[in-house]
Amino acid sequence: MKWDTLEEEPCSLARTVAVIGDRWSLLVLRECFLRKRRFEAFQSSLGITRHLLAERLKKLVRFGVLRRIPYQESPKRYEYILTQKGLDLYPIIMSIVHWGNIHMVDSRGRPMLHQHKACGKMFDPVMVCSECGEPLTAKAVHVHPGPGARQTSPAHAMADGAKAKAKTGA
Amino acid sequence: MKWDTLEEEPCSLARTVAVIGDRWSLLVLRECFLRKRRFEAFQSSLGITRHLLAERLKKLVRFGVLRRIPYQESPKRYEYILTQKGLDLYPIIMSIVHWGNIHMVDSRGRPMLHQHKACGKMFDPVMVCSECGEPLTAKAVHVHPGPGARQTSPAHAMADGAKAKAKTGA
DNA sequence: ATTGACAGTTCAAAAATAGAACTTTAGGCC
DNA sequence: GGCCTAAAGTTCTATTTTTGAACTGTCAAT
Numbered sequence: 001m002k003w004d005t006l007e008e009e010p011c012s013l014a015r016t017v018a019v020i021g022d023r024w025s026l027l028v029l030r031e032c033f034l035r036k037r038r039f040e041a042f043q044s045s046l047g048i049t050r051h052l053l054a055e056r057l058k059k060l061v062r063f064g065v066l067r068r069i070p071y072q073e074s075p076k077r078y079e080y081i082l083t084q085k086g087l088d089l090y091p092i093i094m095s096i097v098h099w100g101n102i103h104m105v106d107s108r109g110r111p112m113l114h115q116h117k118a119c120g121k122m123f124d125p126v127m128v129c130s131e132c133g134e135p136l137t138a139k140a141v142h143v144h145p146g147p148g149a150r151q152t153s154p155a156h157a158m159a160d161g162a163k164a165k166a167k168t169g170a
Numbered sequence: 171m172k173w174d175t176l177e178e179e180p181c182s183l184a185r186t187v188a189v190i191g192d193r194w195s196l197l198v199l200r201e202c203f204l205r206k207r208r209f210e211a212f213q214s215s216l217g218i219t220r221h222l223l224a225e226r227l228k229k230l231v232r233f234g235v236l237r238r239i240p241y242q243e244s245p246k247r248y249e250y251i252l253t254q255k256g257l258d259l260y261p262i263i264m265s266i267v268h269w270g271n272i273h274m275v276d277s278r279g280r281p282m283l284h285q286h287k288a289c290g291k292m293f294d295p296v297m298v299c300s301e302c303g304e305p306l307t308a309k310a311v312h313v314h315p316g317p318g319a320r321q322t323s324p325a326h327a328m329a330d331g332a333k334a335k336a337k338t339g340a
Numbered sequence: 341a342t343t344g345a346c347a348g349t350t351c352a353a354a355a356a357t358a359g360a361a362c363t364t365t366a367g368g369c370c
Numbered sequence: 371g372g373c374c375t376a377a378a379g380t381t382c383t384a385t386t387t388t389t390g391a392a393c394t395g396t397c398a399a400t
Contacts, residue, residue, distance in 0.1 A: 012281060013263065015270045022193065023176075085273050090307065095265050099258060101182045111181050114313060116299045119299060123300045127261040129291075132293075
């Protein structure tokens with residue numbers, strides 16, 4: 001399975017992994033949420049190679065997660081800012097940070113704390129059910145195929161022709 | 171920056187990315203949450219190469235996300251099941267799936283639907299503040315350095331000696 | 341005796357990433 | 371004018387990962 005087949009899988013997780021499932025994209029997005037906007041800022045705070053940073057920024061722009069905005073003419077210079085689609089990644093980022101806070105901290109404690117402006121308190125994110133508001137656990141959830149579920153065999157087993165047809169037929 | 175320096179960064183996001191931030195780990199974990207447990211099951215439903223699957227399973231076991239349990243003797247056969255640490259990844263998985271549901275579906279609609287056993291309804295996950303219960307957005311959150319924050323320069327700029335010392339000194 | 345299932349391991353070829361130098365446009369300093 | 375710096379890339383080679391395919395070892399069934 002290649003990167004591009006990943007985004008065509010009939011699975012919302014696989015499609016999202018096509019966007020953020022690599023070494024760097026989530027780190028770049030962390031910087032975005034910390035208000036970094038420029039190439040040099042990303043590069044120096046992450047230590048990513050310039051080559052790969054350029055690649056990743058292009059990818060995130062292509063997926064509509066970042067927007068490239070010129071902030072000066074000649075020489076043309078751009079900043080990268082989160083679109084709404086990008087801002088919507090916030091729960092993913094926060095749940096990742098939270099898991100790290102619980103399971104990956106050393107004896108010094110958390111590298112970062114979060115304060116909710118609305119209530120003023122330091123908080124942790126909690127994932128709840130949109131319908132009843134109760135916290136969610138894996139065991140309390142039933143999974144059902146939805147309208148976009150795959151019909152037959154796994155996508156990675158399909159011939160190219162069949163795959164193209166499956167896409168067109170949407 | 172290499173994979174192993176990633177998990178030593180003073181950042182809960184970076185450390186978690188060291189565990190799940192690659193092409194395959196999240197897909198393998200998806201299968202785990204769908205009750206798959208065996209090598210062949212992972213391999214055939216993901217289309218991952220056997221070599222890399224073995225690698226990834228080893229990594230997830232090493233990080234304590236999966237446990238390797240023998241289910242038969244001679245020939246020794248193992249299954250891989252989620253530990254509590256692994257089960258705690260559920261909010262990450264669900265927020266990733268949710269983002270894909272909102273931003274990456276085609277006209278056919280969602281590949282999967284989720285039903286909350288507790289209330290019986292189809293739901294979406296919502297991330298709320300642990301203190302006041304209100305939904306969270308990036309703009310409503312203030313970030314503060316915590317006790318485990320880095321003191322001086324970025325980790326990727328440290329010499330190896332300094333880095334080793336920083337770890338020992340924890 | 342042969343086949344098939346399972347859980348890997350091994351190896352060469354292809355792709356991605358790292359690391360470093362180089363490019364382009366412009367402003368500031370002497 | 372000549373030299374330095376800054377920003378945002380691009381280009382190049384070397385290294386590391388990943389792929390794809392075949393192979394191994396143990397047992398059960400035919």
